[in-house]
Amino acid sequence: MSILVYAEHDNATLKGVTLNVIAAAQAIGGDITVLVAGEGCAAVADEAAKVAGVSKVLLADNAAYTHQLAENVAALVAEVGKDYTHILAAATTSGKNFAPRAAALLDVGMISEISSVESADTFKRPIYAGNAIATVQSSDAIKVITVRGTSFDAVAAEGGSAGVETLGSATDAGISSFVGEELAKSDRPDLTAAKVVISGGRGMQNGDNFEMLYTLADKLGAAVGASRAAVDAGFVPNDMQVGQTGKIVAPELYIAIGISGAIQHLAGMKDSKVIVAINKDEEAPIFQVADYGLVADLFDAVPALQSQL
């Protein structure tokens, strides 16, 4: 078994989710090669070489890969990946963007967002918004897979001593180009990596009231998320959305405030270790998954909670 793991990074540092993907690769078993594609990203390759369990790092440093455009990255992954039995990427917007394209170029099916490894060709993955778990088996020569990061414990970032090999030529497909990006700035931990997540829903009533959650989050070192209702109402930007169509989180503690608990939201957070729900409607479905439920007006409960911590 030889496994190619696609490294997620911002051209400066390796993103934490890559360590979870390497953990999934270890569960499959075999030689693990990490592919780092980007521009001016040699530091990322050095970082990847130190990760426990990695035997080789391939570095594709070229302007064609600066913004991870799917057309160029998928062509690279399909070219490099044809000598491997497995190609793994994180189930992030980046992984979801290029991995199916690479699979089609290799003429193989793809398995999205695996949550566990049963054997080298058999995996479990959630379907129907997490309401069912399918066990699937691939007979393809190359298995192209995206990995749900929160389902695998990260491997150690230190302890490895892999060699870095630089890949020569790169091709720019020339059919797409990067125009610009707008990234939301936040000093709080990343939503998908935070140990504690506090989310607000429609019950927050407006965007200003989210300040209460930010203050509480800073006290707990938590990230702040939101339900789709809060995002659609314009309270907060959409990259804060937790759910089937937003981010999947599995923190140690998830506090749902003013969130009813639609199945699409539950799909994004029900693997959290401890779930707390604060809602004034005692019939809200969120209470069916909450370990601790408090039926109360959030405008009384949140300040009280803050003063007690």
Add this chain to the structure above:
Amino acid sequence: MKVLVPIKRVVDYNVKVRVKADQSDVDLANVKMAMNPFCEIAVEEAVRLKEKGVATEIVVVTVGTKAAQEQLRTAMALGADRAILVETDEAAQPLGIAKALKALVDKEQPQLVILGKQAIDGDNNQTGQMLAALAGMPQGTFASEVNVAEGKVKVTREIDGGLQTVELNLPAVVTTDLRLNEPRYASLPNIMKAKKKPLDTVSPADLGVDLTPGIKTLKVEPPAERQAGIKVASVEELVDKLKNEAKVI
């Protein structure tokens, strides 16, 4: 320009699905079916492009059973001009569907293909990207804004951490995210008119594609049930439980 919109018939998103006792699949007998919500957004975007005078013809297509005609009629009631059903009883997977769509792209020569970003049954999020690869087209996935101008399409994409804008040469593939638009409802007169619009049926063999799934589903189980929780009476009790019982703060 011509716009091709592939759609999918799926279980209605309000239905809470149950797993069959023999664990072969989820139980879809007598369950309400509908057009996948992301596909509705794709149809809406195509119709808006036509209303702006950018698109001249909208062809809606699906790969599925005869019953999927119902969703094609819905799409035509929303504004699509004609429909193609690739009829099969096989539960086709994204790669097979993408190959069938590639054959239709070769035939129809659309300038833009708009799909939903994922279907809410398989949650794969693969078909658009695979079609783009097979057709050699650029892709604008998870689109929250689409602007067509001068032989190119500018797509604003929802990515982890914010938004990214890319420019793609036409022909291109775009997949829709939730915030791209608010789909309209079909009016009764339009539903009546849609019954007269052309709907062609072709077989996978006509297109020269094999839809046999390459990935086998061995088992479908319900997710692990969470232990029933407790209700606490006050914030004090909650903090106490989190500190001393759950030990998470």
